[in-house]
Amino acid sequence: MRNTIFSLAGISIFLGMLIFSCQPNVSIETAQYAVNGQKLYTTHCQSCHGSKGEGLGMLYPPLTDTTYLQQNREKLACIVKNGMTGPVEIGGKTFEGDMPGNPQLTNVDIAYILTYITTTFGNSTETYTQEDVKSSLENCL
Amino acid sequence: MKLNLKTYLSAFALSATFFACSGTSEKKLPIIGERETEERIVDGKTMVDTIYHQIPAFTFINQDSVEITDKNFDNKVYVANFFFTHCPSICPTMQRNLLKVYEKYKGDERVAFLSHSIDFKYDSPSVLKSYAQKLGVTNEQWQFVTGNKKDIYGIADKYLVYTKEDENAPGGYDHQSYLVLVDPQKRIRGAYDGTNDEQVAQLFDDLTILLKEQ
Numbered sequence: 001m002r003n004t005i006f007s008l009a010g011i012s013i014f015l016g017m018l019i020f021s022c023q024p025n026v027s028i029e030t031a032q033y034a035v036n037g038q039k040l041y042t043t044h045c046q047s048c049h050g051s052k053g054e055g056l057g058m059l060y061p062p063l064t065d066t067t068y069l070q071q072n073r074e075k076l077a078c079i080v081k082n083g084m085t086g087p088v089e090i091g092g093k094t095f096e097g098d099m100p101g102n103p104q105l106t107n108v109d110i111a112y113i114l115t116y117i118t119t120t121f122g123n124s125t126e127t128y129t130q131e132d133v134k135s136s137l138e139n140c141l
Numbered sequence: 142m143k144l145n146l147k148t149y150l151s152a153f154a155l156s157a158t159f160f161a162c163s164g165t166s167e168k169k170l171p172i173i174g175e176r177e178t179e180e181r182i183v184d185g186k187t188m189v190d191t192i193y194h195q196i197p198a199f200t201f202i203n204q205d206s207v208e209i210t211d212k213n214f215d216n217k218v219y220v221a222n223f224f225f226t227h228c229p230s231i232c233p234t235m236q237r238n239l240l241k242v243y244e245k246y247k248g249d250e251r252v253a254f255l256s257h258s259i260d261f262k263y264d265s266p267s268v269l270k271s272y273a274q275k276l277g278v279t280n281e282q283w284q285f286v287t288g289n290k291k292d293i294y295g296i297a298d299k300y301l302v303y304t305k306e307d308e309n310a311p312g313g314y315d316h317q318s319y320l321v322l323v324d325p326q327k328r329i330r331g332a333y334d335g336t337n338d339e340q341v342a343q344l345f346d347d348l349t350i351l352l353k354e355q
Contacts (some may be wrong), residue, residue: 047234047336055236057240
């Protein structure tokens with residue numbers, strides 16, 4: 001009897017741990033944005049920046065510098081849409097060269113892509129919303 | 142217990158069959174391209190030779206403004222491809238994958254790499270040099286070459302890779318992302334889509350097979 005109680009308690013603790021560990025730390029909306037963003041990332045970004053955001057040598061910077069992503073969060077939409085001219089310091093290394101823009105992408109596309117990048121390669125748990133994209137694009141340099 | 146001759150014989154026959162099988166199953170790569178036959182008379186008998194498609198002699202300028210010819214690849218297995226430095230579409234993936242092969246064989250003198258730029262207007266030796274350094278190529282095993290339009294596009298045909306100047310293509314040039322495996326006799330032994338992970342894995346396998354052949 002006592003053994004049964006112990007094992008029951010053990011099983012319920014184990015189950016509880018399983019359930020909590022499975023709970024996502026992002027909202028359903030964020031997860032949906034990231035899934036849509038992954039497809040667009042594959043098409044528009046992956047060739048240079050890599051499937052894991054690892055970049056390529058000193059040619060194309062990685063997208064895994066969480067500090068850069070945080071500090072430049074409001075500039076990210078401008079970079080995706082209009083491209084960028086180096087030099088830029090990422091992860092302690094200076095990258096030179098130009099990134100072409102993607103003017104054909106809509107605001108919602110950019111929101112999907114940036115949600116994917118900032119939550120998958122960065123440590124953000126927030127959606128990069130269409131409003132974020134809109135306000136970012138209004139303040140591009 | 143008495144083991145008779147029959148037992149020994151059958152054991153021998155079995156193992157012989159086994160070894161014969163493993164011997165013949167060793168894989169050989171095909172020789173790709175059109176082939177012709179040539180007849181010649183030896184000791185009054187007519188012999189037929191097969192003439193395989195080969196990469197012809199070439200001369201290009203590399204990232205150090207040094208002339209690179211087919212002689213640089215004599216007695217080597219090499220992988221050739223076509224790209225351009227500001228290619229926005231398939232090239233980065235293709236070069237990322239070829240870099241993995243380069244890193245595996247770095248320092249192995251039996252293997253070389255040859256990237257041809259199809260952007261003869263922009264990709265001067267100094268642009269290629271900077272590109273090679275940033276990609277992480279640090280020795281002469283991987284050459285980046287440029288040349289005049291006729292020579293580069295002409296040699297692409299010989300590697301059976303499609304290349305074309307096309308203002309509608311991303312970056313202004315249209316080309317295929319094949320990594321072409323060439324043996325020491327300058328014959329094409331394989332072509333792998335440099336943007337397809339499975340085919341790149343096949344290149345790794347086939348390169349090992351081709352090196353065993355030498």
